[in-house]
Amino acid sequence: MPSRYDWVIWTVFWSGLALTALFVGGPVLDALWLSLHQASSFIAEPRFVGLANYGRVVVDPEFWRAMGNGLFYALTSIGLQVVLGIAFALVLNQTFPAQRLVRGLATLPYLLPTVVVALTFQWLSDGSVGLVTVLMRDLGFGTIPWFEQPWTARMSVVLASVWLWTPFVTICVLAGLQTIPPALYEAARVDGAGPVALFWHVTLPQLKPVLTVVVLLRGIWMFNKFDIIWLLTKGGPLGATEHLPIMAYKRAFSLFDVGGGAAVATLSFLMLSIVVTIYLRLFPLEEKR
Amino acid sequence: MTTRKTGGLSRRSLLTAGAGAAAATIYMPAVHSQVHELRFLNGEPAVDSVRALRVAAAQYEKERRIKVTIDTVPSGDAYTRTVSAIKGGRPYDISTLIFVAHVLTLANEGQLTPITELVNRHKWGKRILFPVNGQHYWYMYDYNLCWLFYRKDLYDSAKLEPPKTWAQLLENCRKTSGTEGGSQRFGMATPIGNNDATNWMSLAYMWADGISLFDDKWTNTFASEENRKRAAAYLDFFGEMYKTMPPGMTQAGFGTITAAYSSGQAAHAPYAGRLIEILEQRAPQLADKYGMMPYPDSAGKQAAVNHGYDGWVVGKTPMAEEAVRFLEWFSDAHYINFLHSAPLHFQPPRLDIYEDARWRAHPLIEKHAGAVKTMQGFLDDPNIVIRSVDTEGPAPDLRPAKIFESWVFPEMLQNKVLKNLSSQDCVSQAVEKMNRAIAG
Numbered sequence A: 001m002p003s004r005y006d007w008v009i010w011t012v013f014w015s016g017l018a019l020t021a022l023f024v025g026g027p028v029l030d031a032l033w034l035s036l037h038q039a040s041s042f043i044a045e046p047r048f049v050g051l052a053n054y055g056r057v058v059v060d061p062e063f064w065r066a067m068g069n070g071l072f073y074a075l076t077s078i079g080l081q082v083v084l085g086i087a088f089a090l091v092l093n094q095t096f097p098a099q100r101l102v103r104g105l106a107t108l109p110y111l112l113p114t115v116v117v118a119l120t121f122q123w124l125s126d127g128s129v130g131l132v133t134v135l136m137r138d139l140g141f142g143t144i145p146w147f148e149q150p151w152t153a154r155m156s157v158v159l160a161s162v163w164l165w166t167p168f169v170t171i172c173v174l175a176g177l178q179t180i181p182p183a184l185y186e187a188a189r190v191d192g193a194g195p196v197a198l199f200w201h202v203t204l205p206q207l208k209p210v211l212t213v214v215v216l217l218r219g220i221w222m223f224n225k226f227d228i229i230w231l232l233t234k235g236g237p238l239g240a241t242e243h244l245p246i247m248a249y250k251r252a253f254s255l256f257d258v259g260g261g262a263a264v265a266t267l268s269f270l271m272l273s274i275v276v277t278i279y280l281r282l283f284p285l286e287e288k289r
Numbered sequence B: 001m002t003t004r005k006t007g008g009l010s011r012r013s014l015l016t017a018g019a020g021a022a023a024a025t026i027y028m029p030a031v032h033s034q035v036h037e038l039r040f041l042n043g044e045p046a047v048d049s050v051r052a053l054r055v056a057a058a059q060y061e062k063e064r065r066i067k068v069t070i071d072t073v074p075s076g077d078a079y080t081r082t083v084s085a086i087k088g089g090r091p092y093d094i095s096t097l098i099f100v101a102h103v104l105t106l107a108n109e110g111q112l113t114p115i116t117e118l119v120n121r122h123k124w125g126k127r128i129l130f131p132v133n134g135q136h137y138w139y140m141y142d143y144n145l146c147w148l149f150y151r152k153d154l155y156d157s158a159k160l161e162p163p164k165t166w167a168q169l170l171e172n173c174r175k176t177s178g179t180e181g182g183s184q185r186f187g188m189a190t191p192i193g194n195n196d197a198t199n200w201m202s203l204a205y206m207w208a209d210g211i212s213l214f215d216d217k218w219t220n221t222f223a224s225e226e227n228r229k230r231a232a233a234y235l236d237f238f239g240e241m242y243k244t245m246p247p248g249m250t251q252a253g254f255g256t257i258t259a260a261y262s263s264g265q266a267a268h269a270p271y272a273g274r275l276i277e278i279l280e281q282r283a284p285q286l287a288d289k290y291g292m293m294p295y296p297d298s299a300g301k302q303a304a305v306n307h308g309y310d311g312w313v314v315g316k317t318p319m320a321e322e323a324v325r326f327l328e329w330f331s332d333a334h335y336i337n338f339l340h341s342a343p344l345h346f347q348p349p350r351l352d353i354y355e356d357a358r359w360r361a362h363p364l365i366e367k368h369a370g371a372v373k374t375m376q377g378f379l380d381d382p383n384i385v386i387r388s389v390d391t392e393g394p395a396p397d398l399r400p401a402k403i404f405e406s407w408v409f410p411e412m413l414q415n416k417v418l419k420n421l422s423s424q425d426c427v428s429q430a431v432e433k434m435n436r437a438i439a440g
Helices: A004-035 A052-058 A061-092 A099-106 A114-125 A131-138 A150-177 A182-190 A195-223 A227-232 A244-254 A258-282 B011-034 B047-064 B075-087 B100-108 B152-157 B166-176 B196-201 B204-208 B225-242 B254-262 B274-282 B320-330 B333-340 B351-355 B363-367 B369-380 B398-405 B408-417 B423-439
Strands: B037-042 B067-072 B094-097 B138-143 B147-151 B178-180 B183-188 B266-271 B290-293 B303-306 B309-314 B384-387
Touching (some): A052 A258, A061 A150, A114 A227, A150 A195, A182 A195, A195 A258, B037 B075, B037 B320, B047 B067, B047 B320, B075 B100, B094 B100, B094 B320, B100 B309, B138 B333, B147 B152, B147 B166, B152 B166, B166 B183, B166 B225, B166 B266, B204 B225, B204 B303, B254 B266, B254 B274, B266 B274, B274 B290, B290 B369, B309 B320, B333 B351, B398 B423, B408 B423
Parallel strands (some): B037 B094, B183 B266
Antiparallel strands (some): B094 B309, B147 B266, B147 B290
């Protein structure tokens, strides 16, 4: 006979499932349906065109450029966020005066709204009067072309993203570090391990479950990240920072091509699903028994 | 029977009140739909503009017993909000729109009420009405023409004349560059990023030189040999002018350009009347030292200003008739009050307004009468071309809108100044991108 506790679990489970179906499944199906139709706006009568939108999108060189931009943006920013996040977490895991205050400050960028970070970054990197621009110029490094060249623009959006979201990795890794039993370090030291060996053979393996989740989440979020890039560059210059979410948005909301935008979004969703599936096969979240 | 009391309330009365509130909540949309209310989506978020509309709304409610609710969004979000409201089942009775393709889309989908009779009651300036299938759907409230500002004091001290050609403008940009009070002053500030500002501020040199995008049969005239040559010459000129600009122009938007001019960082800048208002507010020492001119061409034969416009549409709603009555009522004194909320930026599209003593009586319009005369002259002078990417072609259409939104011309400029491609290659790439945008 089911206990009262079971009823609570099932109620929560079905409620969650219903909400997911409504707010996630519904829009996904709607996007899929739209991608099979041609419409110039969301109020226009859609005309069924089958897979024509997909055919049109995949032969567009801008689609593949956007895909490459998205991969570069996601991989570079995740790599930097993870490396820096681990480094900051290792420092914050040490005991030092005002440790709590520093930990609090370290999470600050993550608490700021993206628009604030984007505006601050623009202010710091303004080509003429930006604080960092002027500082670097005064130090003799010349004027940094933050957004003036395709590669520097790509790196600038990565930099802004790393600034904003590294604290998330730091917090997660810091929590992971505090679960590592000190006995493991003591045993390794007895075997003659130095700081580097301790990190490679004790810390990193122990952090693997945390890092698996962090990389997965950050990967999904960065691949779909729209706001920071849109606020900073709108995909420019010369399409250098235009990735699939921006391309989908522009097609659907600016270029009067709702079906094309939905096709880009659907393809992006499919590709991300495949990558996530492969990732979970390679790095399963549960240890095999 | 004993009743458990809670602070003077019985459980029964609480339950009854709760049920009543729930029923009222369910019934409220039905009640709301019967209330005589006009919903007005305003796209001018400046506090004075909102206030002008609210005053009008309060006055209308007092006179006609019709409530007018004003919702305000940035003008760039007005179309999205309008469409969302239609999709959500509560369309706006009146909406602000700032892009001709959006009016076309809504009109073609049967979401707008024609206001041809109301529009035809007035005489309008050139190229400001955009009829769709012979009907007017848009009641315009301003021109946002874009022209060039220059520092008159610098011109006087260097004995420079307002330029008539690209070469003269380039020379003046070079001669007005320098240092002032320890800060570097640049000759020109013009955006080149992927944004509306670039489409609005950086392309009128092409219109002045006779470049067009479409003919009356929607043939891509930009691809013609003659226009390719003209566009390449424009890029050669722009590439040289770019050297007189401050760094960071890929990120420049409307605010950056006004800041560059009003702070003294740039000696020339493109903008509309808003820049004079900004000078009055933030840099009064420059407010009587500006000069205005249209964009020159290459040979000194013609000049241009970039087109800009804003207006209101009436939705196809149960309150549409009342909305038209409201606009009719609004189009006299309150229309002028609204124009006064940005007196030099909201350039009147209705020609009768220029003669209206009430409009002319605004202190800033009186003070800058010379500028107002120049602005009016842009409409009257047959040698001044008024064009923009989004209004190209014989009638409102999605094709120019797609070219506008694809950043075809901002990227053409970027190819020239950031990638140093030859001007011919930049034009060829623009033609290809244009064709892709039209076909897409």
